[in-house]
Amino acid sequence: MEEKEWQIESDRLNRVVDEIETQLVGAQADYEQAHAETFAVESNYGANTSINTIEEDDTMETNAEIQQQRNIVARVTETEQIMEKIVTTLHTLEASPYFGRVDIIEDGDPETLYIGLASLQDSDNDFLINDWRAPISGVYYNGSLGPVTYPTPMGDQQAELTKKRQYTIEGRDIINMFDTDVTIGDEMLQYALGQQNDQTMHNIVATIQQEQNQIIRDTTSDLMVVQGVAGSGKTSAILQRIAFLLFHARENLNSDQIVLFSPNRLFSSYIADVLPSLGERNMRQVTMSEFLSARLQGLTVQTLFNQYEQDQHQPQAIRQQLQTAMESAELKDALQAYLAQLAPDQVQFTDVYFNGEKWFTQTEFADYFAQLPAAYSVMGRMQQTKKHFMELLQNQMVELRQADWVLDALNQLDDTQYHQLLNEDDDVEAFSEADVDLDATLDQVAGAYLTQTLQPLDDALYNTQFIDVYRQFSDFLAYLAETAFAGIDGKWWLTKQQRFENQVEQHQIDYEDAVPLLFLRDLMTGSGTNQFMQYVFVDEMQDYAMIQMLYLKHAFPNAKFTLLGDAEQALFRAVQTPEELMQAYADAFQVKQRRLIKLNKSYRSTQQIMNFAKALLPDGDSIQTFQRLGEKPTLKQTTSVEVADALTQTLDRLLNTQQTVAILTKTQDQAEVVSAFLDQNNRPHQLLNADDRNWTSNVLVLPIYLAKGLEFDAVIGYDVSQENYPDETSTGLLYTLASRAMHELALISVGPVTQLITKVADTLTFLE
Numbered sequence: 001m002e003e004k005e006w007q008i009e010s011d012r013l014n015r016v017v018d019e020i021e022t023q024l025v026g027a028q029a030d031y032e033q034a035h036a037e038t039f040a041v042e043s044n045y046g047a048n049t050s051i052n053t054i055e056e057d058d059t060m061e062t063n064a065e066i067q068q069q070r071n072i073v074a075r076v077t078e079t080e081q082i083m084e085k086i087v088t089t090l091h092t093l094e095a096s097p098y099f100g101r102v103d104i105i106e107d108g109d110p111e112t113l114y115i116g117l118a119s120l121q122d123s124d125n126d127f128l129i130n131d132w133r134a135p136i137s138g139v140y141y142n143g144s145l146g147p148v149t150y151p152t153p154m155g156d157q158q159a160e161l162t163k164k165r166q167y168t169i170e171g172r173d174i175i176n177m178f179d180t181d182v183t184i185g186d187e188m189l190q191y192a193l194g195q196q197n198d199q200t201m202h203n204i205v206a207t208i209q210q211e212q213n214q215i216i217r218d219t220t221s222d223l224m225v226v227q228g229v230a231g232s233g234k235t236s237a238i239l240q241r242i243a244f245l246l247f248h249a250r251e252n253l254n255s256d257q258i259v260l261f262s263p264n265r266l267f268s269s270y271i272a273d274v275l276p277s278l279g280e281r282n283m284r285q286v287t288m289s290e291f292l293s294a295r296l297q298g299l300t301v302q303t304l305f306n307q308y309e310q311d312q313h314q315p316q317a318i319r320q321q322l323q324t325a326m327e328s329a330e331l332k333d334a335l336q337a338y339l340a341q342l343a344p345d346q347v348q349f350t351d352v353y354f355n356g357e358k359w360f361t362q363t364e365f366a367d368y369f370a371q372l373p374a375a376y377s378v379m380g381r382m383q384q385t386k387k388h389f390m391e392l393l394q395n396q397m398v399e400l401r402q403a404d405w406v407l408d409a410l411n412q413l414d415d416t417q418y419h420q421l422l423n424e425d426d427d428v429e430a431f432s433e434a435d436v437d438l439d440a441t442l443d444q445v446a447g448a449y450l451t452q453t454l455q456p457l458d459d460a461l462y463n464t465q466f467i468d469v470y471r472q473f474s475d476f477l478a479y480l481a482e483t484a485f486a487g488i489d490g491k492w493w494l495t496k497q498q499r500f501e502n503q504v505e506q507h508q509i510d511y512e513d514a515v516p517l518l519f520l521r522d523l524m525t526g527s528g529t530n531q532f533m534q535y536v537f538v539d540e541m542q543d544y545a546m547i548q549m550l551y552l553k554h555a556f557p558n559a560k561f562t563l564l565g566d567a568e569q570a571l572f573r574a575v576q577t578p579e580e581l582m583q584a585y586a587d588a589f590q591v592k593q594r595r596l597i598k599l600n601k602s603y604r605s606t607q608q609i610m611n612f613a614k615a616l617l618p619d620g621d622s623i624q625t626f627q628r629l630g631e632k633p634t635l636k637q638t639t640s641v642e643v644a645d646a647l648t649q650t651l652d653r654l655l656n657t658q659q660t661v662a663i664l665t666k667t668q669d670q671a672e673v674v675s676a677f678l679d680q681n682n683r684p685h686q687l688l689n690a691d692d693r694n695w696t697s698n699v700l701v702l703p704i705y706l707a708k709g710l711e712f713d714a715v716i717g718y719d720v721s722q723e724n725y726p727d728e729t730s731t732g733l734l735y736t737l738a739s740r741a742m743h744e745l746a747l748i749s750v751g752p753v754t755q756l757i758t759k760v761a762d763t764l765t766f767l768e
């Protein structure tokens with residue numbers, strides 16, 4: 001580019017940074033003032049609340065005052081947070097003010113817009129930088145030169161795009177800059193992708209590709225399914241999409257209303273920096289096992305990974321069939337059919353206890369339920385039963401105000417406890433009148449005491465704990481036996497029932513049973529839904545069973561769903577085509593607006609690594625690779641005697657040029673073997689398992705399934721032998737393994753290499 005052009009850009013950059021620095025001085029001062037104010041109010045608030053609580057006559061006044069003080073604290077804290085955010089944003093912009101520019105002609109007027117991580121206005125309210133999420137910024141990512149449109153509140157606006165320029169800027173220095181005419185050009189991407197991995201993911205806003213942009217900027221789909229090949233930017237798209245949604249619905253959406261189901265715990269820390277780097281708070285994150293455990297308190301839910309490890313030891317055909325049946329969408333139909341035919345005497349009621357004694361008995365619940373009209377659904381009758389017993393409890397509480405044990409208990413209270421109970425009654429007027437009448441006061445305190453003391457009972461009723469869900473589920477399994485569900489002989493269902501009962505006795509539950517059990521409970525009781533969640537994201541969707549997806553839809557009925565995954569990376573179940581998946585989800589979710597997006601271009605790995613990974617797949621040809629060159633992956637065949645040496649040599653070689661090296665194994669047991677080899681040879685490393693949330697070492701040993709969604713500079717695939725990867729069912733594992741590597745891949749086989757790899761030998765370099 002001409003020197004003059006550089007000069008113009010450089011001058012402008014300097015002016016923008018000057019403006020940022022000026023604004024920073026002001027913002028910093030405002031922030032410090034806000035901080036001082038919060039501190040002053042908080043100190044004051046603390047002092048005020050401690051004065052009056054002992055003086056009983058002042059109690060009411062203090063309460064009102066506390067409320068007022070709280071409001072003040074909330075207000076000043078909010079101001080402080082806003083100021084802090086402005087300062088942080090300005091610091092971010094100072095480090096790199098913008099990365100893109102578009103020149104457009106709109107209604108005959110030329111306009112130049114600069115695009116960065118956040119917007120910046122000067123004192124005349126002119127935009128010096130536009131937020132990458134602003135509607136106009138869309139043309140930077142989407143449009144080729146020529147006519148473009150972008151959305152405005154008044155409808156689509158037409159414009160002519162005459163220039164698109166990209167920059168790499170550090171502070172006041174333009175490191176690189178070039179014009180491009182189509183989408184975001186290769187040079188910037190080359191640079192971004194050639195970097196070494198520093199253990200956490202980065203945002204990609206400077207180089208978002210057109211096809212990724214569709215996912216990020218979609219605001220209308222109720223269900224979006226993204227099938228994207230390994231390294232195509234699915235996870236990146238999720239995170240930038242969240243930042244985009246938070247920007248667009250700032251008033252109506254906050255990050256607590258977005259949840260991401262992530263494949264494993266390591267992944268959560270891997271992506272933790274992306275949203276903060278974009279000036280947003282992280283969404284909620286949970287793995288499926290964590291989500292289920294939270295809903296099944298008291299039981300240890302087996303994880304998907306335990307299930308996988310267990311299957312390695314006992315791949316029994318029948319167990320597999322039972323599992324598939326338990327995970328199918330049809331199981332939900334079976335649950336509904338079961339409930340529809342459930343006779344009152346089959347409902348498994350249980351006693352509700354208080355202080356070790358039965359308060360309401362199983363028979364009372366059963367009798368009440370049985371006399372309700374059978375025309376109502378089980379759920380309807382159950383809710384009526386719950387309502388009835390909750391009212392009954394309320395009435396009992398009124399009667400019990402005079403009971404001896406209650407009066408005795410009140411006599412034991414000291415003054416503070418007594419007054420605390422009085423204060424718990426938030427009906428202020430009733431309290432002031434009651435104050436003059438001793439009997440009424442006592443009655444009121446007794447009422448408050450009972451409400452507090454019997455709260456666990458109220459909770460138990462509210463949570464329908466009068467149903468024994470485990471016995472009910474066992475009965476459901478018997479029903480599956482009777483109906484030979486999924487064409488499986490009843491005797492096998494009975495063995496499943498037996499296993500379930502044994503497990504529950506040990507406070508455990510199989511992964512595949514957890515969702516059906518929760519579904520049964522929720523369908524019986526009308527519970528388990530969260531109306532507040534607005535967006536649900538599921539990464540690695542191919543690892544979820546259909547029944548689990550249905551359950552998520554049930555649990556978050558108001559949420560829009562974005563499901564992302566790669567059918568080829570299916571480690572735990574059979575591969576499905578994207579169209580099949582979309583159809584299945586769309587039928588199951590019954591949504592109006594749905595969209596299927598396919599990402600076929602892979603960005604993570606060098607072309608050589610991807611050529612190998614693609615070759616492993618039957619339809620690998622459809623995967624496009626990004627032109628970034630490296631060495632061919634290597635393969636070394638060794639023996640069980642020499643493997644430890646081969647491993648250490650390979651590791652040492654890779655560490656010469658790469659920062660992070662992951663040794664990926666098929667199972668956790670093999671990871672332990674590898675770790676022992678490295679220990680013997682004094683190679684520092686970290687062995688990871690399913691409970692780990694983060695890592696610190698630059699040499700990691702872990703099973704492939706825990707590396708899902710992650711990436712490393714170099715990967716060593718440990719023991720790619722025929723014995724370890726015997727047939728096509730292992731293709732997904734090898735493909736996932738290979739596609740975790742950004743720059744280098746080395747494979748080691750103990751004994752003969754798997755045929756899955758020998759047939760693609762030309763994509764590899766063999767080492768002696």
Ligand SMILES: Nc1ncnc2c1ncn2[C@@H]1O[C@H](COP(=O)(O)OP(=O)(O)OP(=O)(O)O)[C@@H](O)[C@H]1O
Binds near residue numbers: 192202237565711
């Ligand atoms: N537009 C882009 N600009 C820069 N880097 C990108 C872009 N798209 C993807 N990448 C990089 O490619 C790598 C893979 O992206 P990401 O992890 O989002 O892919 P994925 O589809 O979720 O992969 P997988 O399914 O294999 O886990 C990351 O390092 C990401 O930063």
